[in-house]
Amino acid sequence: MKQGVQGSAGTGTPDLRAGARVPRQPTARDTGRERGTVPPPVARGEHTHSESPVPHTRPVVQRTSVRGQILDALRTALVAGELRPGEVYSAPALGERFGVSATPVREAMQQLALEGAVEVVPNRGFRVVVRGARELAELAEVRALIEVPVMLRLARTVPAERWAELRPLAEETVRAASSGCPATYAESDRAFHRAVLGLSGNEQLLRIAEDLHRRAQWPLAGGPVRHGRADLVADAAEHTALLDALIARDVAVVRSLVGEHFAGAV
Structure with a gap:
């Protein structure tokens, strides 16, 4: 018969022989309970109305949330x-610039690499793509x-009141252009185009566009910066003119307008 490993006398090594039970070592909680400083464990499902909830010392920030914020900032x-x-x-x-660790920055930059905005440089970081x-x-x-083609189809089918609902977005592009900030205008520009194409109901189209x-x-x-303030203002003016034509159902x-709009993007 095989013998189990026996504990050495006086060493405190657990007895690991077959069938032997290793005594549980007392924990800090056990010691505290003996001294009356730690309350007894509450059975699962038991209500403890006398206990106050433990407040969080700080809000829990999800890593995906940090990554998304850094991606937007980048x-x-x-x-x-x-x-x-x-x-x-x-x-x-x-990461030091944004006040976060390198991990969410690296994850956000990897997303930009998938989109083609940057490329990975081994052991150095990420290079902004030259276009x-x-x-x-x-x-x-x-x-x-x-x-x-989508805008022309929508011009023939979408009622005027639906187009009128997009007026605030078109006006927002004008305000953003007046600020002269290309990043602010870029966001409002995408929001207007996304709303127009959104009337098609085609989610795949929205994602690709x-x-x-x-x-x-x-x-x-x-x-x-590719565009100056004057270019942004002219581009935004085309949005309001396009919306007027869509409301009037003037397909011609x-x-x-859409032909000139995309030609001006070159």
Whole structure:
């Protein structure tokens, strides 16, 4: 018969022989209970009306929430030209800038890498992709191929009152353009286009159009900001004119305006 491992005398090593039970060592809670400083455990399901709930010392922040906030901040910095094309940025340095650890920054930058905004540089960080006018023209062409037919169809089918509901979004693009901030305008611009295309009820269309639109807003290699304030104001004015034509169901004017709108994005 095999013998179990016996404890050494005086060493305190547990007796591991077959069938032997290892005595449970007293814990701090046991000691406290003996001294009367720790209340007895409450049975599961027992109500303790006399006990007050333990307050949280600080709110619990989900990591996905931090990652999302950092992703939004990085996208804003990218459009504003604060992250310059061709430059390499490390996650720790950006984390220090935003007051967070490197982990959510790295996760957000990896998402931007999937979107094509940055590329991974091993052992260094992430390089902002250098883009030229040709890529911007290609994006404008693809956007026009997708959005123009949808807008023309909606111009014939959507009632005027539904288009009138989008007036605040069009006016918001005008206010954002007047601020001269490209990041602020980029957000309002996407919101207006998303609302227009949203009337189609096609979620896949919205997802693809949003991705293309966001890519078209990234800065070019020639400078941090592609559009000046005057360009933004002119672009926003096309939104209000387009909405007027959609409300009036003037398909010819809609066709002309959307064609000019995407041509101006080049």
